[in-house]
Amino acid sequence: MANDIRGPRKLGPLTPLVGEWEGDVGVDLSYHNKDDETSETTYFEKAWFKPIPIQENGRQELWGLHYGMTAWRHGEEAMDPFHDEVGFLLWDKIHGEVMRTVVFGRGIAILAGSSAKPDDRTLTFDARPGEAHYGVLQNKYLLERAEIRDFKSSFTINDDGTLSYTSDLLLKLAATGEEMHHTDRNTLHRVRRYHPSAEG
Numbered sequence: 664m665a666n667d668i669r670g671p672r673k674l675g676p677l678t679p680l681v682g683e684w685e686g687d688v689g690v691d692l693s694y695h696n697k698d699d700e701t702s703e704t705t706y707f708e709k710a711w712f713k714p715i716p717i718q719e720n721g722r723q724e725l726w727g728l729h730y731g732m733t734a735w736r737h738g739e740e741a742m743d744p745f746h747d748e749v750g751f752l753l754w755d756k757i758h759g760e761v762m763r764t765v766v767f768g769r770g771i772a773i774l775a776g777s778s779a780k781p782d783d784r785t786l787t788f789d790a791r792p793g794e795a796h797y798g799v800l801q802n803k804y805l806l807e808r809a810e811i812r813d814f815k816s817s818f819t820i821n822d823d824g825t826l827s828y829t830s831d832l833l834l835k836l837a838a839t840g841e842e843m844h845h846t847d848r849n850t851l852h853r854v855r856r857y858h859p860s861a862e863g
Contacts (some may be wrong), residue, residue: 674726675754676761676783679820680712681728686826686851691735691746693845694836701843706745708734708849712827713857715751718852726761727753734849746847754783760796763788763816769804785819807855810835813840826851 672678687750690705710732718725724734749764775788778798791813792799799811813833821827832845 672781673855674714674728675756675781676786677712677726677728677752677754678778679784680730680752680818680826682715682853682857683714683855684710684712684851685825685854686849689847689849690763691845691847694834694838696838698835704745705733705737706849707737707740708732708851710851712752714726719754723755724757725753725755725787727751754779755761761786761788766850771811772800774798775814775816784821785817787815788812808837810837821850826853 674681678846686708689708691704691706693703693704694701703742707830710730712728712730715727715729718727729749729751731749733744733749734743737742740744747768748765750763753762754760755762755857759778759780761779762774764774766772773790774797775790777787777789780784785848790797790799792811799814801811811832812835814831816830817828819827827850830847833842834845835842
């Protein structure tokens with residue numbers, strides 16, 4: 664069950680995420696350069712969220728998770744993944760904020776965040792390029808061809824204990840001269856809980 668959490672919740676709203684997850688109902692909506700069209704790709708995904716030591720920035724204390732998410736197109740599970748990301752999810756209890764630092768393998772780095780309460784079941788992470796605190800960086804090639812203009816994402820712990828997420832990148836595409844929403848969504852179930860006595 665989603666609320667079956669024992670002991671202190673020093674990770675605040677990040678607590679239910681700890682462990683390893685898998686999901687087979689992913690949907691990616693994106694522009695495909697080779698075909699010059701926007702279409703959906705379905706995918707299988709693995710994710711992990713591991714606690715990190717407390718981070719102290721002067722008087723600021725951050726509790727957090729190191730995480731990674733990797734996705735394979737359906738039918739290509741034995742091949743190289745088409746998406747890979749790593750980052751940190753951070754909880755600032757005193758200031759009531761959650762943060763997501765994420766680096767995508769294609770040369771994109773994002774620091775996103777928003778307000779949150781300790782028992783929130785849905786966490787949102789927002790960022791915009793040019794912002795001094797929650798912003799977006801991308802490599803020169805992508806900036807010229809698929810400029811990111813906005814980033815919004817969310818993680819939700821559902822009543823049945825599954826984890827759902829959404830991601831929305833607003834892009835200005837040089838190929839079409841128009842803006843489009845590159846979106847991803849999936850629902851994952853936990854396949855492993857972490858415990859100090861667990862192997863690995």
